[in-house]
Amino acid sequence: MTEIRFEGVTKSFKDVGVIKGIDLKIREGEFFTFVGPSGCGKSTLLNMIAGLESITEGSIYFDDTMVNDLSPKDRDVAMVFQSYALYPHMTVYENIAFPLRMKEIAKSEIDREVKRIAALIGLEEMLNKKPKELSGGQRQRVALGRAIIRRPKVFLMDEPLSNLDARLRVEMRGEIKKLQKGLKITTVYVTHDQSEALSLSDRIAVLHHGEIQQCGIPSDVYMNPSNVFVAGFIGSPSMNFIEAYIRRCEPLEIDCNGILFSVNEYFSPDLLKSGKELLLGIRPEDITVSANKSEGGIEVKVSMIESAGSFNYVDVIWNNVTVKGISKINDDFKAGSRVFIEIPLDKIILFDKKSGIRLGA
Numbered sequence: 001m002t003e004i005r006f007e008g009v010t011k012s013f014k015d016v017g018v019i020k021g022i023d024l025k026i027r028e029g030e031f032f033t034f035v036g037p038s039g040c041g042k043s044t045l046l047n048m049i050a051g052l053e054s055i056t057e058g059s060i061y062f063d064d065t066m067v068n069d070l071s072p073k074d075r076d077v078a079m080v081f082q083s084y085a086l087y088p089h090m091t092v093y094e095n096i097a098f099p100l101r102m103k104e105i106a107k108s109e110i111d112r113e114v115k116r117i118a119a120l121i122g123l124e125e126m127l128n129k130k131p132k133e134l135s136g137g138q139r140q141r142v143a144l145g146r147a148i149i150r151r152p153k154v155f156l157m158d159e160p161l162s163n164l165d166a167r168l169r170v171e172m173r174g175e176i177k178k179l180q181k182g183l184k185i186t187t188v189y190v191t192h193d194q195s196e197a198l199s200l201s202d203r204i205a206v207l208h209h210g211e212i213q214q215c216g217i218p219s220d221v222y223m224n225p226s227n228v229f230v231a232g233f234i235g236s237p238s239m240n241f242i243e244a245y246i247r248r249c250e251p252l253e254i255d256c257n258g259i260l261f262s263v264n265e266y267f268s269p270d271l272l273k274s275g276k277e278l279l280l281g282i283r284p285e286d287i288t289v290s291a292n293k294s295e296g297g298i299e300v301k302v303s304m305i306e307s308a309g310s311f312n313y314v315d316v317i318w319n320n321v322t323v324k325g326i327s328k329i330n331d332d333f334k335a336g337s338r339v340f341i342e343i344p345l346d347k348i349i350l351f352d353k354k355s356g357i358r359l360g361a
């Protein structure tokens, strides 16, 4: 098992900085994911690990070995891409066997390994077929099989599921995760899909403009985002951000859209200034929309209702601000109805509006 370490890693194309100083340790056997929007530098980072892209400054280590100047083949990594890049004229068997053929391994051993891998990825019946006879999911499995048959030190995957339809994508997630847990090979995965990152990974790093915004286990990044970018990017539908300001510092009282909230959370006094502008973040699933007024209920107007199967997402207008909450499916209201929302104090997250950083982070 291999640990991957980044020390002050940067990457520029011409003079444009694309990766801006990454310090990070990916642990032995870990399933680690870089997640972020298009163009944030995910593939560039992965290619630097693979040796397909040079490093501008800093170093990457595999355990105690600096790999900056090692060629891709000397790094012992296997990579799976979004496009499966299978050899079209070869059968599934030959595609999976290919990396071993390159290594002059005895035919009988290759045969044993191909069959073992085929069983692992559920393609035993397909070994004599050509890639064009397979579905997208099956092709991606062949690509996975071809990557793992070499037992590389490090497994790299760049959006391997993005060509698959939604159902298959979710199914393959489970398979990749199981496979990785069985093989215990350090795996670096790249995706722009936050739900994929959350469901697959031991840890994730949220990347934006070539910088790590936050790194941690999925539930912690979800529950405790360190800035507005992470809070908005992780979780779907996205967190609500509502403008607010500090009305009083001690005890802390904020004014959000004309309503006063007394905040119990402790913040260092130097973070608090009367009048300071904030964003109040709250996830849609934490706002209940209901036709009945409860204590603390705020009267709003329904603008849109979207079914999510077992419940509804409801957009409401609260003093010109649109807020997304949830309601039960049997709640009896429609667009235009006057309804009530509740904002539970223990679910709100406060951000400094100017810097976007979570208050107290």
Ligand SMILES: Nc1ncnc2c1ncn2[C@@H]1O[C@H](COP(=O)(O)OP(=O)(O)OP(=O)(O)O)[C@@H](O)[C@H]1O
Pocket: 013, 018, 036, 037, 038, 039, 040, 041, 042, 043, 044, 045, 192
């Ligand atoms: N060879 C190159 N020459 C110049 N600029 C490049 C090159 N490769 C990537 N870039 C730029 O670097 C930035 C990061 O690209 P990268 O491909 O790493 O993004 P990404 O996060 O993988 O995006 P996506 O989700 O769209 O695949 C982009 O702005 C891209 O235009």
Ligand SMILES: [Mg+2]
Pocket: 042, 043, 044, 158
């Ligand atoms: Mg990419």
